[in-house]
Amino acid sequence: MIPSRALFAALALLAFSGCSHVEPWVKPYEREKLADPIMAWDRDPVASSYILHVYESREGARGAAGGAGGGCGCN
Amino acid sequence: MTMKGKQLHFAVLLTGLLALSWPALATDGAPPAPEFRLANRAGGEMSLSGLRGQVVMINFWASWCGPCRQEFPALDEMYRKYKPMGFAMVGINVESEKADAERFLGARPVSFPILFDPDNHVSGSYGVSAMPTTVLVDRKGHIRWQHRAYKPGDEAEYIAQIRAMLREPS
Amino acid sequence: MQLTRTIRSIAITLAAGWLFCPAPSIAGVLPEDRADLMYHYYDGGGVQIDGPSVLVRKKFKEKYAVNASYYVDMVSSASIDVITTASPYKEERTQYGLGFEYLRGKVTYAASFSNSKENDYDADTASFSISQDMFGDLTTVQLFFSRGKDDVTRRGDDVFSEKVDRHIYGIDVSQIVSKKLILGASWETIAEEGFLNNPYRQVRYVDAVPLGYSYEPERYPHTRTGNALALRARYYLPYRAALQGDYRWYNDTWGIDANTLEIAYTQPIGDRLMFDVHFRYYMQGGADFYSDLYPRANSQNFLARDKELATMDSQTLGFGLGYEFKVPRVEFIQKASVNLKYDFMRFNYDDFRDLRPTGYAPGTEPLYSFDANVIRLFFSGWF
Numbered sequence: 001m002i003p004s005r006a007l008f009a010a011l012a013l014l015a016f017s018g019c020s021h022v023e024p025w026v027k028p029y030e031r032e033k034l035a036d037p038i039m040a041w042d043r044d045p046v047a048s049s050y051i052l053h054v055y056e057s058r059e060g061a062r063g064a065a066g067g068a069g070g071g072c073g074c075n
Numbered sequence: 076m077t078m079k080g081k082q083l084h085f086a087v088l089l090t091g092l093l094a095l096s097w098p099a100l101a102t103d104g105a106p107p108a109p110e111f112r113l114a115n116r117a118g119g120e121m122s123l124s125g126l127r128g129q130v131v132m133i134n135f136w137a138s139w140c141g142p143c144r145q146e147f148p149a150l151d152e153m154y155r156k157y158k159p160m161g162f163a164m165v166g167i168n169v170e171s172e173k174a175d176a177e178r179f180l181g182a183r184p185v186s187f188p189i190l191f192d193p194d195n196h197v198s199g200s201y202g203v204s205a206m207p208t209t210v211l212v213d214r215k216g217h218i219r220w221q222h223r224a225y226k227p228g229d230e231a232e233y234i235a236q237i238r239a240m241l242r243e244p245s
Numbered sequence: 246m247q248l249t250r251t252i253r254s255i256a257i258t259l260a261a262g263w264l265f266c267p268a269p270s271i272a273g274v275l276p277e278d279r280a281d282l283m284y285h286y287y288d289g290g291g292v293q294i295d296g297p298s299v300l301v302r303k304k305f306k307e308k309y310a311v312n313a314s315y316y317v318d319m320v321s322s323a324s325i326d327v328i329t330t331a332s333p334y335k336e337e338r339t340q341y342g343l344g345f346e347y348l349r350g351k352v353t354y355a356a357s358f359s360n361s362k363e364n365d366y367d368a369d370t371a372s373f374s375i376s377q378d379m380f381g382d383l384t385t386v387q388l389f390f391s392r393g394k395d396d397v398t399r400r401g402d403d404v405f406s407e408k409v410d411r412h413i414y415g416i417d418v419s420q421i422v423s424k425k426l427i428l429g430a431s432w433e434t435i436a437e438e439g440f441l442n443n444p445y446r447q448v449r450y451v452d453a454v455p456l457g458y459s460y461e462p463e464r465y466p467h468t469r470t471g472n473a474l475a476l477r478a479r480y481y482l483p484y485r486a487a488l489q490g491d492y493r494w495y496n497d498t499w500g501i502d503a504n505t506l507e508i509a510y511t512q513p514i515g516d517r518l519m520f521d522v523h524f525r526y527y528m529q530g531g532a533d534f535y536s537d538l539y540p541r542a543n544s545q546n547f548l549a550r551d552k553e554l555a556t557m558d559s560q561t562l563g564f565g566l567g568y569e570f571k572v573p574r575v576e577f578i579q580k581a582s583v584n585l586k587y588d589f590m591r592f593n594y595d596d597f598r599d600l601r602p603t604g605y606a607p608g609t610e611p612l613y614s615f616d617a618n619v620i621r622l623f624f625s626g627w628f
Contacts, residue, residue, distance in 0.1 A: 069419020
């Protein structure tokens, strides 16, 4: 089991590393396909939240629907 | 370890992490702008050396990039206004195929030249690290400003920099 | 709980890191302004539910965004539980939601509130999340926290009043792997405490009566903690289409183990049409204290005969078609679309029996299964 202090430090580094600049292997100008609307995790939130509600009210499992990230990476 | 020792240990660790991750300061100096020769949408080719003596704005854009599309009207206005004073602008499209860019420009035309960089060699040589990226090159061919990203209102800063560079000798 | 405290301290560390980091000149982008108006319809297992769903979002100065939602379920229920132990009923549930987002540099802070009301259930939820793009915008990490408080009452019983307290913690990571592939992983923990069962539902036990069995009220534990882990991948196909695969694992303190597998395919057709197809397979092992038929009255501490907690599986096959267009003479709307989605669902139960047919000894009735048709018809406008 990872000691909690090491995990804490690793996550702190992760948090602060958002400040620093890292060379991406997919450059901002290469994100054409990822920026395409068909590559969005959730194109129609009103429709997907409804079908999730249909599943959750009839099944025992809930959660981890997820889905931020991807897209054009602009700005 | 004592409570105070633990606190000190933690403070040192945190400071170390901070120092490690602090954003790199911008390097100063005015490096020469890398040369390019790209196909022009209006026909033929255009090179950077052909624009020597003018203040040049190079805008890297793509039709899939929201802030790029937002920026275009402001760039067009800037081009019309300062062109007579020795200002040149090129919009370098970074998409691998022309179709989407042509469709976008067909609906919303601009007056400044559009060049195509489908292999992204020029984007790479300019170290484009955000979309859009706007580079300002002075009359002597040196890069003076590199703007990454665009928010409405940024054009005020571009205009101030362009006017300053237009006053310089070539 | 130790896990909760650890997650909380991680969240505080990350939040502090995010707040402390100076806002760089480079920022992210908030989603586009849009409004969606949907009609939803469900028909399955003797239950019909339909109603509207509205969602509007707008951003200001590329830094702030607001969203609002309105949703209604109009229920007409003659489900198997209702048929065997009660009488068909109609009811209505209304839900309102309001959310705010603030974008600072690469970090998005979001808060949202919702209230759901029906004649015997009132639920209030508050959610918060922090999301950051990092490592050259290839990675997005989101932490979220949600708190819910429900008030449970019972129709025809003025004295009955119970509560549910809910805490949800989650983390979502999205990683761009190549120009065509993005991966995602989510973890979510849901901890509930209070009156977690249904005030009307009954369980049955073997009894020396003509029917062979009698009913008594269900009795659930006062707490339930569940964990879900999901992995997903979305891939861009060269002729312009997208393929997605999802897998989710779930388990909780009631002994429910579930696995979900889903694949989805999106294919644009020409400039204006969008076609979607998806298949989902779900299977769950029932709750430890669940039984379709108990041997005698009050045979266990906890009693449940809710088919939602049974050993079951379900399959869903769905299709969608969308058409994008420009609204003539209305410059304010940049683009609009009309969409129709249809899903066919089948539910099969391994240990929940259909008590409607007669002539069976208790415990030998046929296992229950049902089909459902789900329709979503919606208009979207971007402005």
